[in-house]
Amino acid sequence: MAAFINILLGGVFHAAVLFLVAAGLQIVFGVQKIVNLACGSFYALGAYFGVTTVTWALKAGLPPFLFLPVLIASGVVLAVIGPVIERLLRTVYDRDESFQLLLTFALVLMFQDIMRYFWGANPQQLGNLVMVYGKVGAGGVDLPVYNVLVIAGSIAIALILGGFLQRTRYGRILRATAENRAMTEALGVDVRRINVVVFTLGTVLGTVGGAFVVPTSAASLDMAVELVVEAFAVVVIGGLGSMRGALAGALVVGLMRAAAIALYAELELLSIYLVVILVLILRPSGLFGKPAE
Amino acid sequence: MLDLGALSVDIQNSHILRGVTLKVGQGELVCLIGRNGAGKTTTLRSIMGYRRPNAGTIAFLGRSLTDLPTHAIVRLGIGYAPEESEVYGDLTVAENIELPTWTCPEGRPAAERIALAYQIFPKLRQYMKRGGTQLSGGERKMVSIARALALDPKLLLLDEPFEGLSPAIIPTISDGIASIRKLGQSVLMAESNVHHIPDDADRLYVMERGEIIFAGTPGEAKRDPAVMRVISGAA
Ligand SMILES: Nc1ncnc2c1ncn2[C@@H]1O[C@H](COP(=O)(O)OP(=O)(O)O)[C@@H](O)[C@H]1O
Ligand SMILES: [Mg+2]
Numbered sequence: 001m002a003a004f005i006n007i008l009l010g011g012v013f014h015a016a017v018l019f020l021v022a023a024g025l026q027i028v029f030g031v032q033k034i035v036n037l038a039c040g041s042f043y044a045l046g047a048y049f050g051v052t053t054v055t056w057a058l059k060a061g062l063p064p065f066l067f068l069p070v071l072i073a074s075g076v077v078l079a080v081i082g083p084v085i086e087r088l089l090r091t092v093y094d095r096d097e098s099f100q101l102l103l104t105f106a107l108v109l110m111f112q113d114i115m116r117y118f119w120g121a122n123p124q125q126l127g128n129l130v131m132v133y134g135k136v137g138a139g140g141v142d143l144p145v146y147n148v149l150v151i152a153g154s155i156a157i158a159l160i161l162g163g164f165l166q167r168t169r170y171g172r173i174l175r176a177t178a179e180n181r182a183m184t185e186a187l188g189v190d191v192r193r194i195n196v197v198v199f200t201l202g203t204v205l206g207t208v209g210g211a212f213v214v215p216t217s218a219a220s221l222d223m224a225v226e227l228v229v230e231a232f233a234v235v236v237i238g239g240l241g242s243m244r245g246a247l248a249g250a251l252v253v254g255l256m257r258a259a260a261i262a263l264y265a266e267l268e269l270l271s272i273y274l275v276v277i278l279v280l281i282l283r284p285s286g287l288f289g290k291p292a293e
Numbered sequence: 294m295l296d297l298g299a300l301s302v303d304i305q306n307s308h309i310l311r312g313v314t315l316k317v318g319q320g321e322l323v324c325l326i327g328r329n330g331a332g333k334t335t336t337l338r339s340i341m342g343y344r345r346p347n348a349g350t351i352a353f354l355g356r357s358l359t360d361l362p363t364h365a366i367v368r369l370g371i372g373y374a375p376e377e378s379e380v381y382g383d384l385t386v387a388e389n390i391e392l393p394t395w396t397c398p399e400g401r402p403a404a405e406r407i408a409l410a411y412q413i414f415p416k417l418r419q420y421m422k423r424g425g426t427q428l429s430g431g432e433r434k435m436v437s438i439a440r441a442l443a444l445d446p447k448l449l450l451l452d453e454p455f456e457g458l459s460p461a462i463i464p465t466i467s468d469g470i471a472s473i474r475k476l477g478q479s480v481l482m483a484e485s486n487v488h489h490i491p492d493d494a495d496r497l498y499v500m501e502r503g504e505i506i507f508a509g510t511p512g513e514a515k516r517d518p519a520v521m522r523v524i525s526g527a528a
Contacts, residue, residue: 169395172388176381183379186341187444188367188397 005139007258013147015254016154017213021227022234022246023161024205030178030241031198034089035097037104039206040228041111046075046210047219048115051124064132068149071215075208082200089199090192108228112221123218130215150212157205158247165243174198178241229269230257233276239289248287294319294479295340295448300349302332302339302503309335311503312349316496317448322480324490324511326524327500333483334376336500337450340481341373342366353448368397372446376453376483378433380440382426386417389425389436393444400445409476410439413469431462438469442478449473451482455489467491487524499524 025039053074054067062070085107092099133145165171177184177194185191210223233253238245253272260268279286295317302310310332317323325333338344340351342363351358358366367373372393381389390410394403411418414435420428428436434454441449454466470491473480484490490497490511497514499507507520514520 172384172392173396175383176392179381179383180379182343182363183375183381184396185363186367186373186375186379187393187440188364190362190364 002140003262005141007262008255009138009141009143009147010261011255011258012151012251013216013254014257015250016151017209018227018230018234018254019154019247019250020157020205020209020212022231022238022250023158023243024202024209025231025235026238026241026243026246027174027198027205028202029235031174032089032093032195034093034100035104036089036199036202037101037228038085038107038111039202039231040224040226041108042078042081042203042206043210043213043227044115044219044221044224045081045111046078046207047214047223048119048124048210049078049207050074050211050214051126051219052119054126054129064129067126067129067132067215068146071211072153072208075211076204078207079200079204082203083196085203086196086199090195093195108224112224115221119219121221123220124214125218126215144216146215153212157208158243162243230272233272235286236276237279237286239286241290242286242288245286245288294354295481296350296352297336297340298350298352300336300339300351301347302335302344303347304335304344309503310339310346313500313503313505315498315505315508317479317481318495320477320479321495322474322482322491322493323496323498324494325481325483325498325500326487326490327485328523329485331485331500332503333485333500334452335503337373337375337452337481337483340366340371340450367444367446368399370447371450372441372444372448373450374434374437374441374452374454376456378430378437380425380428380433380436382424384425385421386423386425386428386432386436387421390417390440390443393440397444406443406445410443413442413472414439414465416465429462431458431466434458434466435469438466438473442473446478448479448481451480453483453485455484455486463489487521 021039021043025036028034028036050071054071057070058064058067089103092103130144130146133149135142135144136148165175173184173189174194177189177191181191230253234246234249237252238247238249252275256272256275257268260271297313297315300310300313301308313336315323315325325336327333335344339346340358342358342361346359353369353371356369384392391407394406417435417439420432425436438451438454454470455463458466467489474493492511494511497509497511498505499514499520501523506523507514507517
């Protein structure tokens, strides 16, 4: 029983973080029609920058229990790279998907070198900060309160994002742009500006996701590619471009991963991608995707 | 208010528009008529800035449009109801029609603009809550025209408002266009079927293979056998 609950809690925590990055991938794909592999790099960058910022803040006298707000703020500050990267992507909006994938993959490699340059090849950790909020017992298992806060934070972000897209005027304009860019221009919208806003939003979802995860593990150079591989599974399972799909896919992948790690750690990716293949066969457009016309 | 001067547009190295000259004056209803493939849609899309001319001029209220992006052209006061309606399926009818008041909030109050859009097609009030995918072709046309009108444009471009519609719905659309005209709205309408041309159109341009082969009143067109041969058999 305890083992099962462990898997459940570990899976939901990972799903919460994975959802954020996948949501960024989805919204960028939905509006800009670009599959942004660099979302994994934003995640890694968020993790590294989070370690640096929090370490610096603690040295400057920050009480440890305030580290979470600082961590989130460090993720949000990285929004500044969104418009810069979007500027680069403008060169491939009207080109083949293969060019878009090449460019965003090039970004992954470039970010990897940039991170190596600043933080070196060794993983960066945040010590034992994750325990400053204590633990809670759940079904015979101890869970850091930090993990609960991250799960709650992701749920809050999901709700805010959903409300923003469904109920606000700007959210409706974004959905209209995702559905039909040309028509939205004919209603007086400067879609270039929409691109900048959406890409920056996608970037922040990635960097905050990376910041959230770093106290529980470490920032490392591999995490960008590892996450892209999982985020892809999320998107295929949930359906490309769908926010609900991101949520469902993240839960599936998060739980599968936790179960695999507990039972057969070697088979983690194999089991996740078996589900991906199953979905591709049974429901090619994903759980919440729109069937291709 | 709109002036096209010797407009030429190439698509993939073929000359689609060859020296198109036409004019729409304040408050006029002008029809661009021609068979399928004549170049009507290309003309409207060039005005909207989706296509850039190789040669010639497009001026609106004395300003050249040829190097403005589409959204800026719209903000000068041009509303566009495209051939395929392009109603957003992900939004309700009411949201489709309100959208222009959010994207272009300047000008007349939103409530007034929305009320006007529904006044043209009162039937749409019954469908307000429906999603854009749950509409018939005629309903989509109405939403598309009402949405363009909610921009409060100085000039309205309608691309084949009757195309592919069942005979039952055609009077609703033509009544709508008649009410738009009563507002004093300037309209440029593309049409492939001569029977849909409103009798009170101020001017008619007949287009064939990217060229204007006739310009005049509907009465003059009907007296010109060469013109009638092109446009009456047109489907
Ligand atoms: N995107 C395009 N690519 C290639 N040819 C096109 C494209 N759009 C229009 N054309 C060609 O331009 C000509 C005029 O088309 P169009 O302006 O749509 O005519 P109309 O609206 O009068 O039916 C047609 O021969 C059509 O095949
Ligand atoms: Mg056409």
